Amino acid sequence: MNYSYIIIDDNQENALETKAIADGFSELSYLGIASDYDEGLNLILEHKPKLIFLEIEPANKKSNLSLALISELYRYLNVVPKIIVTTSKKELAFEAIQYEVADYFIKPVTRIDMMKSLLKIEKSKTNDQSIPSSSKVEPKTDIVPKVAKPETSSIIEPLILCIKSYGDYRYIDTRDIAYFQADNNSTDIHLNNGEMITAFKTLKHFEGVLSYPFVRIHNSYIVNSSCISRIHTGNSVCYIKNTAIKLPFSKSYKGNVDIIIAEISSGNYLEI
Known part of the structure; x- marks a missing residue:
């Protein structure tokens, strides 16, 4: 597996800590860091990463970082990247689940958190590919539109x-x-x-x-x-x-x- 990623966080120190953990995984490829809503959206649309680490409870409210960014992505992208929320509060976990985020990390991010999340993402991708497209059921939610079908990929050969x-x-x-x-x-x-x-x-x-x-x-x-x-x-x-x-x-x-x-x-x- 190989996932390009960006980090969206208004706290530069926290963003760099997340990057330091991600850099320990050869399957993760860094694209950039954004500190507010507009910069993050532009970075996503420009680079189309497969993975986004997103702060949704920023210290600087002017950054406008929130789960609303996920809804905005559906306006522009056929395939929305996997979202991993990185925040210091647990209160928004249930709401984040409604947005079908891939994972929810309580800061500070740890290597074990990252490894578990990558394993879950890879496993869900494998399971998705093993189900015939005609039998797949699109998720229902009142908060965001239906997710587009995941990109298909060729069978992974043994390394x-x-x-x-x-x-x-x-x-x-x-x-x-x-x-x-x-x-x-x-x-x-x-x-x-x-x-x-x-x-x-x-x-x-x-x-x-x-x-x-x-x-x-x-x-x-x-x-x-x-x-x-x-x-x-x-x-x-x-x-x-x-x-x-x-x-x-x-x-x-x-x-x-x-x-x-x-x-x-x-x-x-x-x-x-």
């Missing part, structure tokens, strides 16, 4: 990771990767078949270029969450499918492990 060294190109289907392990300034890539390949990039580099299902769970490990067969929160370990391998996860990355648990349970899932 191929190329490890290049002195003219040697090693191609790896990322679905075959079980986990990454840090080794000083290099990273060992462990495949499902037990093979290990060394790449002369840091683990932080891979964290920056890979998205879900690859999740950082420890200073030394990024795991393919599709390869996890068991998570023991008491012992702080993840088990890799069809192996005896147990990967530790650290307290600082516990939030990422919680996201893995939530994502697995949101699928075709039965808990006993």
